[in-house]
């Protein structure tokens with residue numbers, strides 16, 4: 001028997017999907033969002049404590065930004081993204097993906113977000129509003145922890161195929177949205193930006209979405 005005689009097929013199941021959505025010409029909307037978010041931080045200096053590390057300066061707003069008209073344009077973008085996901089995955093057309101909670105995070109230099117998941121929802125997302133160089137990549141971690149227990153040896157100096165990755169990192173880019181399964185552990189690196197003043201801040205809006213009956 002030779003290798004050619006074997007009918008050899010690799011099938012892949014249980015994939016982990018991350019949607020990447022780029023908004024067209026986001027500069028004006030982002031400028032408005034930045035001033036709205038700083039105004040919100042002025043109103044609520046303390047914010048709330050979640051994956052942010054307030055002792056390092058990371059600020060986390062309350063969770064109802066989607067109810068404010070100041071965020072309506074972004075809410076619309078998330079709604080359209082939700083419609084695309086619904087279509088792409090063949091979800092029930094009697095339901096829509098709706099925002100349950102939406103918040104903002106400002107990470108000044110030195111702050112980060114610890115690894116966490118977002119309970120009680122289906123999909124979660126992040127929209128990057130200001131992301132200077134080295135302001136902190138987001139890292140998603142292999143959800144199949146069994147796969148982390150015993151790693152195969154791979155060819156050195158050769159890029160592993162995506163099927164064999166145990167983490168994936170995205171460098172934030174203003175105007176980009178990522179939507180990922182809410183159960184997928186993720187963390188944000190410390191902001192190491194060397195930009196001046198507020199330009200060094202990493203500013204995002206994040207949200208949780210669930211299916212609701214139309």
Ligand SMILES: [Fe+2]
Nearest residue numbers: 051116118186
């Ligand atoms: Fe998160």
